[in-house]
Amino acid sequence: MNASFAMGYLTFLLQGALWTVGLSVIALLWGGASALVVALCRISPLRSLRVATALYIQLVQGTPVLVIIFLIYFGLPSLGWSVSPLLAASLSLSIYVSAYLGESWRASIQSVPRAQWETAECLALSRLQRMSKVILPQAVRIATPPTVGFMVQIIKNTSLASIVGFIELVRAGQIINNTIFQPFLIYLLIAILYFGMCYPLSILSRRLEIRGSDKAYA
């Protein structure tokens, strides 16, 4: 294998890594938006809405991400909608993210001290104002470290998109492997690239957590 050849492989891998990042961002944005809805529905005054969201969370958290991906990629076409691998992967990862982040954010919202809710009510703020001006800004601070930590999970789970043929990091590696037949080497390289993406986030999450708890005790 000459050097320029190897460089070609490496650029292809890095391109795949870029798609991994892209898919993670899509999943985070779509999933994050739905997670906010899920979290707010979970604490809604309407009982039926609360029960329905709880059921949704229970269903999604009880199903493997891989099965959700298959359900959407193979299942939706039989309903007459064709989905591309990118769409299937983004959709299923967003569903996954919405359930896990939604539950985590609900906990953050509810851990805003009770007095804040009551004070806001005393000031005659409407429910919408109460949420957007008083509760959510404080909840964001509580939710940040676990959310950053969860981004690591999102990045890792995008690897499952390779199974339905979306060319991200793992799939790119598999394509290269089909020509050079060195699976161990390739997967080691892939693992290193994933580590490079995830480890900084892990550290950031840990730092934020420590800083947050320092503040709580100060």
Next chain:
Amino acid sequence: MNLDFSVLLGREPMIIQGLFLTIKLTLVATLCGFCVGTFCAIGKRGSIAWLRRVCTCYVEAIRNTPLLVQIFLVYFGISNLGLSLNAVTVAMIALTINLGAYTAEIMRAGFDSIERGQLEAAETLGLSKRQIYWHVILKQALERVYPALASQFVLLMLASSICSQISAEELTAVANFIQSDTYRPLETYVVVGLLYVLLSLALRALLWLVGLALFTRRRKLGTLI
């Protein structure tokens, strides 16, 4: 478009077989992974510098790479070594390695949460390090982190679906086979998805019962867990 779940009739034996393999993978990996993780947590808190470093590297490497890649690495790594193991064994090894790292982090938090006074008291009584871990720290730490541990075990059960990619014939692999056979992907994956939901509820119930059996102390004091 019409749903037709009857195509799954007659394939129950296959589905049940897949279900059992998923359960087997989960139980074996949970037990082995828990032991690996606990020893790793002890290693991370120990006084031997190189062991601490090795354990930290293991935990960080596993926690920051996808399980899919880990499974392939174990799969091809083992064949690179010249060994030939069947897919189920490889899957068990990979899942054990994976769970070990997560358990290590959780158990370390549990070990760290034990008050200094208890350790000092145990040392004063002349207990060796091993005795302190075994008689004093382990059970209390386990009790504190048990909910986190239980969630991790359920996540592992769900993650075992990824083993279908190295042709371990567990539930998801069976689903893949059935849908390619019947051309009824939606029905197949809906049923299998629901089976996973039931399985995770059952596992949670089982872990709750294990918790009740293991940790009796607090309930005797009259407080709820």
